[in-house]
Amino acid sequence: MIRADDLAIFPIEQWIQEGVRWLALNLRPLFQAIKSPIEALLGLSDWVLQSIPFPAMVLIVGLVAWRSAGVGVAAFSVVSQIVIAMLGVWAEAMTTLSLIVTAIVFCAVIGIPIGILCARSDRTWNIVRPILDIMQATPTLVYLVPVVMLFGVGSVPGEVAVVTAAAPPLIRFTNLGIRMVEHEIVEAGLAFGADPRQLLWEIQLPLAIPTILGGLNQTVLTAMVMSVVVAMIGAEGLGLVVLQGLGRLDVGRAAVGGIAIVLLAMMLDRITQKLAEPQRGQRTALVQVLMRLMRGGRREAIAAQTEAEENRQAA
Amino acid sequence: MSERLRIENLYKVFGKYPSDALRMLRDGGTKDFVFAKLGQVVGLNDVSLTVPGGVMYMVMGLSGSGKSTLARCINRLNEPSAGRVLLDGEAVLALDEKALREVRRTRMSMVFQHFALLPNKRVIDNVEFGLKLRGIPPAQRRRRAEELLSLVGLGRWGHHMPHELSGGMRQRVGLARALATDADILIMDEPFSGLDPLIRTEMQDELLRLQRTFNKTILFITHDFQEALKLGSRIAIMSEGRIVREGTPQSIVLEPGSDYVAAFTREIDRGRLFDARSVMKAPAVLWRGPAGTVVGGDGGGFLLDACERVVAGLAGREISLLRETGELSARRGSYVCVPEAAKLVEVARSYRADHTVGVIDDAGRLVGVIGAEQILARIAHLPASGAKS
Numbered sequence A: 001m002i003r004a005d006d007l008a009i010f011p012i013e014q015w016i017q018e019g020v021r022w023l024a025l026n027l028r029p030l031f032q033a034i035k036s037p038i039e040a041l042l043g044l045s046d047w048v049l050q051s052i053p054f055p056a057m058v059l060i061v062g063l064v065a066w067r068s069a070g071v072g073v074a075a076f077s078v079v080s081q082i083v084i085a086m087l088g089v090w091a092e093a094m095t096t097l098s099l100i101v102t103a104i105v106f107c108a109v110i111g112i113p114i115g116i117l118c119a120r121s122d123r124t125w126n127i128v129r130p131i132l133d134i135m136q137a138t139p140t141l142v143y144l145v146p147v148v149m150l151f152g153v154g155s156v157p158g159e160v161a162v163v164t165a166a167a168p169p170l171i172r173f174t175n176l177g178i179r180m181v182e183h184e185i186v187e188a189g190l191a192f193g194a195d196p197r198q199l200l201w202e203i204q205l206p207l208a209i210p211t212i213l214g215g216l217n218q219t220v221l222t223a224m225v226m227s228v229v230v231a232m233i234g235a236e237g238l239g240l241v242v243l244q245g246l247g248r249l250d251v252g253r254a255a256v257g258g259i260a261i262v263l264l265a266m267m268l269d270r271i272t273q274k275l276a277e278p279q280r281g282q283r284t285a286l287v288q289v290l291m292r293l294m295r296g297g298r299r300e301a302i303a304a305q306t307e308a309e310e311n312r313q314a315a
Numbered sequence B: 001m002s003e004r005l006r007i008e009n010l011y012k013v014f015g016k017y018p019s020d021a022l023r024m025l026r027d028g029g030t031k032d033f034v035f036a037k038l039g040q041v042v043g044l045n046d047v048s049l050t051v052p053g054g055v056m057y058m059v060m061g062l063s064g065s066g067k068s069t070l071a072r073c074i075n076r077l078n079e080p081s082a083g084r085v086l087l088d089g090e091a092v093l094a095l096d097e098k099a100l101r102e103v104r105r106t107r108m109s110m111v112f113q114h115f116a117l118l119p120n121k122r123v124i125d126n127v128e129f130g131l132k133l134r135g136i137p138p139a140q141r142r143r144r145a146e147e148l149l150s151l152v153g154l155g156r157w158g159h160h161m162p163h164e165l166s167g168g169m170r171q172r173v174g175l176a177r178a179l180a181t182d183a184d185i186l187i188m189d190e191p192f193s194g195l196d197p198l199i200r201t202e203m204q205d206e207l208l209r210l211q212r213t214f215n216k217t218i219l220f221i222t223h224d225f226q227e228a229l230k231l232g233s234r235i236a237i238m239s240e241g242r243i244v245r246e247g248t249p250q251s252i253v254l255e256p257g258s259d260y261v262a263a264f265t266r267e268i269d270r271g272r273l274f275d276a277r278s279v280m281k282a283p284a285v286l287w288r289g290p291a292g293t294v295v296g297g298d299g300g301g302f303l304l305d306a307c308e309r310v311v312a313g314l315a316g317r318e319i320s321l322l323r324e325t326g327e328l329s330a331r332r333g334s335y336v337c338v339p340e341a342a343k344l345v346e347v348a349r350s351y352r353a354d355h356t357v358g359v360i361d362d363a364g365r366l367v368g369v370i371g372a373e374q375i376l377a378r379i380a381h382l383p384a385s386g387a388k389s
């Protein structure tokens, strides 16, 4: 009987190590170019969030929640923030929030255009789709490996990991939203002589916005999860509180971090979820279905998307 | 009535490589044959037609017969596989993208079955849509849109959202949007099919009314033969991607030419379709004298002046008397005349026992006479001779 250990072991570890070293050495300017805008924005958002006085912050978030999601969510946000502050991890929470805010900006800037390109060309989508599948099937922890190899450790590489993990849902939902715009309406645009740019801005994007916002909600949640995980590669924030607590076997400390994380996540989820529900128009039913599916988990959302695409092709 | 739109030998095969399918179709293969052999769907199979300016041209056929494909090939929402589309003599299929957009913006517009309004924009913005795409300044396009909204009877609804309107109102918006661009060719793909019967009738009348104002050239798609008869100056009937019969409503009902077409004509209301001209007989001269000319037959007649205008009517018994005596009685009876375009129901309504109905042209001259038997024969769908037992 042959055992696994009996097989000759390929020096794959070594190859990868050397390959990455080569990449890091020769493509250094590229990684630097990726890092520097992230570093700049992360620094800025962290500075802004840290320097806003606590009561002002509570008020601002409460107002945003009230405007976008109603009184209930606003009240919940205010209470959550006060609890977080009373747990003594306000500064850490703001650091985590800045990781998330920055990630949202980058995901939107990168993800929405890619989603648009995917929606416009089946060929692009056929290339991007399997990549997204792999990215979303990859456990968040595994993201850290290439990131550390290429970007090193710390908050900025952590942010790179957050952006990479959080962008796929937005790309998917942008693509889906545009493709799902009612065929007859797109044709009306064409029949009245819209050029591709007008078609995008007058018809496709506006009608896809509820779906895109649904994707944004997913992106925010993924960013939330990831911003905790990247504590393992040295990013600061609430994740670090948990990690330190676990490292010192200080269960109390770890739990404090955990509670703050859950509160922050629920707050962000509620606020962004309500954004995706349209105030008017005919798409309410559709979006509600989508939202329900998203709450049911990512896999079902993917299934729904596939189904929608098949329907579109059959129609 | 110059020719505006002409379609010559147009084919549409859905599929990437249509050349084999086209060869089969040209060799006489049918839609089913091509599908069986190649698995490709034939949308249009050698369609030719000519739409004169200022008329409503109806394309009628059952679902799947290729009506929408035809409409969409004209503005190239579907790219035809072969053939020509000529707009005022200009080959539409040869246009590059930019020129095609220009044609779509300024010369043809479209009305959709499910309205295809932008759900996120107000009614007024929807009406402005075509003008906005063309780059017309906001104030100007707003004025134009308001004008059209009040023309379709929705002057007060501009600031509402489309979903607040009923189906009929939404299609009025669709109509206003299409009219706002000043394109004088309108392609309407089953615009009223999604509406309740009562609203549909109302919209048909509205369209006829608007057409009297705008005098557009309209290609109107429908699966409803009644609608085609009511609105159309000419009708093309499609089946399996081909035009199987083309002509005026009356000529199609009179001579369907095939069982397929005849099936549509069976249930229709002939009294409202056929006009006086289509059943009238040429007036026979019975008597000439200093008082004028008497024309007519056993059922009654007319005394005409030198310009063939009706001076008086003669009942059947007066004609008999005239025949016997050769003398025209001094009595001047009343008479009934209808214009040539009067429908048979109207003719029947004005019919009086022992009299013939006269048919007069625009100048008031008597051009024909109609007896009860002609009306009955046409309404009952009998041969004009009425010889059936």
Ligand SMILES: Nc1ncnc2c1ncn2[C@@H]1O[C@H](COP(=O)(O)OP(=O)(O)O)[C@@H](O)[C@H]1O
Binding pocket: B014, B041, B042, B043, B061, B062, B063, B064, B065, B066, B067, B068, B069, B070
């Ligand atoms: N995009 C398409 N791809 C493949 N087949 C199509 C497509 N559009 C229409 N067809 C087919 O072409 C035929 C004519 O369709 P259509 O013009 O929509 O009919 P109608 O409008 O008369 O109901 C049908 O057999 C339909 O299935």
Ligand SMILES: [Mg+2]
Binding pocket: B067, B068, B069, B190
């Ligand atoms: Mg159709």
